[in-house]
Amino acid sequence: MDKHTDGRPSCQIEPVRRRPSACRGSPVAPEWHRGLDLHGPSASEPSGVPRSRPHRWKHRRRPLPLHGGVPGLGRVVTVAVVDSGTRAAPHCYEIETMTTSSTPAHPRRRFVAAGVSVVLAAGALVALVPSGAASAASYPSWADVQAAKQSQAAQSDKVSEIKGLIADLESASAAKEKAAAAAGTAYQDAQTEYDRKALEQRKLQEQADEADKTAAASEAQAGQLAAQLGRSNAEDVTTDLLTKPSASGDLLYELGAMSKLTEQADGIYSEASQDRGTAQALADKAAVAEDALGELAERAQAKMRAAQDAADEAQSAVAAQQANQDRLEAQLAALTSKTETTQAEYEKGVRAEKARQARIAAARAAAAAAAARALPPAATPGVPAPATGNVPAASSGWVRPAAGYQSSPYGLRVDPYTHVYTLHAGVDLAPACYSPIYAATSGTVTFAGNGGGYGNEVVLDNGGGISTAYGHIVDGGIMVSSGQHVTAGQQIAQVGSTGWSTGCHLHFETRVNGAAVDPVPFMAARGISV
DSSP states (O other): OOBOTTSOBOOOOBOSSOOSSTTOSSOOOOOOOOSOBOOOOOTTSOTTOOOOOOOOOTTOSSOOOOGGGOOOOEEEEEEEEOOTTTOOOOEEEEEEEEOOOOOOSSTTSOOOOOSSOOOOOTTOOOOOOOOGGGGOTTSOOHHHHHHHTTSHHHHHHHHHHHHHHHHHHHHHHHHHHHHHHHHHHHHHHHHHHHHHHHHHHHHHHHHHHHHHHHHHHHHHHHHHHHHHHHHSOHHHHHHHHHHOGGGHHHHHHHHHHHHHHHHHHHHHHHHHHHHHHHHHHHHHHHHHHHHHHHHHHHHHHHHHHHHHHHHHHHHHHHHHHHHHHHHHHHHHHHHHSSBOOOHHHHHHHHHHHHHHHHHHHHHHHHHHHHHHHHSOGGGSTTOOOOOSSOOOOOTTSOOOSOOSEEEEOSEEEEOTTTOOEEEEOSEEEEOOTTOEEEOSSOEEEEEEEEOGGGOEEEEEEEETTEEEEEEEEOTTOOOOOTTOEEOTTOEEEEBBOOSSOSSSBEEEEEEETTEEEOHHHHHHTTTOOO
16 A cells, blocks of 8 residues: 555555546547446556456455346546645546446345446545344454454454354354254144044043943933833732633743843843943043143143244344344445445345345235235135235134135045155135235234244134144245234235145144144134134
8 A cells, every 4th residue: 555755654546547648549449347446556656546346246256247147338437646645736636437236036136336436545434333133242243353454364354254254144044043943843732632632532531421421321211111120020920820710821921021021131131231332432532632632731831932932033033133234244244345345335235135025025025915806705705805914803703814715624544745645634715925914813922933844924812712723834024023913904914825735825723722724614603614
């Protein structure tokens, strides 16, 4: 770097190419260049003559194309650099600027580079003041980056530090998301086992109840026969046979009939006893199964809490990555590139990305609303006109959780994703992707995160031992958090196809004491058709 006579460093703009006659001459050859190079002189060139090279995005082997692959038009400008400290004569250069506008393909690999870099006097760069997770002292500031560029050794150390921080962020986020997925799968497995055993217990109880009715009927029949036998006294018939020989034929017939009746009674008594034994055995099995359900329910709840904790940790890791990685990569580019990337340019890129994401979200919401309005009324019986936002609840305090037709009912089936014969513990409603999902009734969010095969899932505790579950939510589509209270008809998510899913739909479950029951009769009892 050049110095003044008093030892103070001077600041020069390094042009794309220096002309032999400063401030005059024909334009230089166009280059893919996204700014001026600011660096010290090389050993093989006079002061101020750089070896310019085009800026390249990370992980790319060619310059990033512009919109439509057509480069922007350039023009020749004259740059005069004046040192404000000495007021010496300016250095004049001719450069060709290139107007560019492009966006990196990966949303986490972006920052904005200006067509011509901002000329910074010493100390003019203000350090970025981070917020939230970005305020950790272990993350370098922009002032640290600029200071590191003054020394090759410090610059190398800072590059290594930032690369390590980026790798740590990516590793931590990936590890937490993997742990959340594993915890979600464990929760789903426990819930599925509980639902399966609960269904078996309900069937056993139904069989026990039916056997009890059969036993009661057999016992009633046996009782009636006993009463009939009681009215016919065999000893009286024998006495009449001895004292009334003239009526012996009739009496012998009556005695034979009584013998057959007694034999029939013995069979009825035996059948009644067997029926009662069967009923008792089934009742005992149902009781044992019910006792086992308590342990399974506790296990499923514990797995759900563990999955929620893992989901929260994963969300924190992702938030830390989002809060820091873009800035770190912009700082890394500033250290490894000849082109200056300033704090202002980085923040401008952040604002542009937020605006882009807002436009995408608005477009999705509009598309979902349009798709919902396009559905015929018959496809969503008992549902108010769907749209984004909230919907009014019926007098029962319940609403249909989503638009769309029922694509799969509750019950045993061959799962279309796993091809295994198993219980489908809810109903599938199939509106358009990104369509709104509503809270079926008011409640508290007990789970919001990765539910394994359920994909992104929300579970609500609706009180009175009732809970509702909403699965396969689109990535980024969960709009509530654990512990939050929601009202009936409040939008809580957007329809997606995450987890074990073959297309956009809502998997909706109604659970009583933690076990899934058929949502169709459950919701029908509350005036809602699904």
